[in-house]
Amino acid sequence: MTGASYPVVEVLRTRHTGYLLFTSLLGRLPGAMAALALVQLVRSTSGDFGFAGLITAVYVVAGAVGQPLLGRLIDRLGQIAVLAVSGILSFLAFTGMALTLEPLPGPAVALAAAAGVFTPPLEPALRALWPRLVAPGPQLKAAFSLDAGAQEIIFILGPLLTVAGIAVFGPIGNLLFAGGLGLIGALAFVLNPAPRAASVERRSVATRSGxxxxxxxxxxxxxxxxxxxxxxxxxxxxxxxxxxxxxxxxxxxxxxxxxxxxxxxxxxxxxxxxxxxxxxxxxxxxxxxxxxxxxxxxxxxxxxxxxxxxxxxxxxxxxxxxxxxxxxxxxxxxxxxxxxxxxxxxxxxxxxxxxxxxxxxxxxxxxxxxxxxxxxxxxxxxxxxxxxxxxxxxxxxxxxxxxxxxxx
The missing domain is CATH 1.20.1250.20 (MFS general substrate transporter like domains)
Structure with missing residues (x-):
């Protein structure tokens, strides 16, 4: 049996899939970097691990709240505007959090919430595209499994990139580095024709159905x-x-x-x-x-x-x-x-x-x-x-x- 007969190979050979998977993973990296990045930044400033746990929990919970809300906006407005704007807002929140964490811990917590809420919903956005990009049946099953497996790569790379980012940019610069990767991934994702085509169709469907x-x-x-x-x-x-x-x-x-x-x-x-x-x-x-x-x-x-x-x-x-x-x-x-x-x-x-x-x-x-x-x-x-x-x-x-x- 040749490699070309494997569904996962066919998925990766399908137009747009490799690019969208890579840029989606790039944009999701802050989620795997933020916890360690925040703990290390707090450790380098106040050293208060209780506060480190608080601000990390706020970021995670806010992200859990934001994903379905932003997903609903995507279903109404399309992927392009929502992913681009949320990527910019999340990056700005990361920047503000990095710069205010030591002198203004209260606003830093609020900015952590903003960074979580505005995390670009690249994960649900990509999964909404898979049925459009690949054939139903074995290929679609392989695409979803590939997506789930690739998610593991994020949680392997995330801590490694955090350690490297701290070594190169310092604790504050590393948080900016994490936010920047998310922004680059989100903007690169929406440059692909597939999200644009889905956005036009999604707006039309959403308007009709309510x-x-x-x-x-x-x-x-x-x-x-x-x-x-x-x-x-x-x-x-x-x-x-x-x-x-x-x-x-x-x-x-x-x-x-x-x-x-x-x-x-x-x-x-x-x-x-x-x-x-x-x-x-x-x-x-x-x-x-x-x-x-x-x-x-x-x-x-x-x-x-x-x-x-x-x-x-x-x-x-x-x-x-x-x-x-x-x-x-x-x-x-x-x-x-x-x-x-x-x-x-x-x-x-x-x-x-x-x-x-x-x-x-x-x-x-x-x-x-x-x-x-x-x-x-x-x-x-x-x-x-x-x-x-x-x-x-x-x-x-x-x-x-x-x-x-x-x-x-």
Missing amino acids: VRSPILVPAIARVAVFTFGIGVPVGALTIVATASEAARSADGLAGWILAVNALGALIGATVVGIRPLGSTPARLLTACGLLLALGYLPLAATASPTWAYVIAAGVSGLMLPPTLGQVFERISQLSPAAALTEANGWVVSAMTLGVGAGTLAAGAVVGSAGTAAVTWVVLGASALTALLALIALRDHERRTASSLAANR
Whole structure:
């Protein structure tokens, strides 16, 4: 079998796809850089880690709020104006935050909120374009899996670029560097003909339909809840890795655990890119969610040898891109065409909130009970993911979702 027969290869050979994927990833880099960049900047000024946690949390939560709101604007006004303006506003907020953080911490927090709210919704924008760019079936499945796997590259490169940015530009300049990458990515993305063509068509569709917010559609809301459940063990893993490093007195182990987890996710994305899953997302979502929850369980065996624990971290990452790929494809099936970007924005926000909740809860448990609580953190996170996978897509809701999709 030749390489050209692989769906993922066909996706990358399709006009515009490689460019849009690259520029979208470039524009999303601030999301992977900001947390470490803000902590390092606060550390170089006041040194108040409590304030560092506050301003980082404000940025993350504001971003979760902004994605569906900006997605709704895209569905009404088109991608070009919204992505360009939000990219500029977010960069200006990053700039103001960097310059005011030490002398004016209050305004800096407000600017962190602005930087998050105006984060260009490149992730939902690209996912709204995939059904226009590639053929339905295996190619579309491969495109969504490729997108999910490429997201892992951001979280590998983000911390590395932050370290390099601090070394070259200093803590303040690094925050400007992060914001600048986001602006460049957003502007480069909208220069492509595909977003412009989609913008013209989207405005026409939105004007005719006047649809309500997609999160009010029960089937879409259930997918968003399911996606929140996916994010919980992903967020908890940061605490699990750090606690495992401390318990084993193995400096650098947390980094290896997180890196190998990301490598596992890339492997999972590659496999389903080459061989897309054959069934429909409505049937696969729950199964993928349960397998993802199951994949994290070996991390509960804290007494296992270090090498085995690192391998378990890789196994836990395998199902993330396939599961997210099913989420993206299912949203594209359920959402009205005039609200597709907003629908994807809600899914992005749900994942972000799930990651944040997992990190917060795991940190609270380990902080109060010590590193021995890692086992219970993993079991609890996996159980919640499995529970939401079972609840989110009950049979009668599947029938309702199919009816909604057929009648839109």
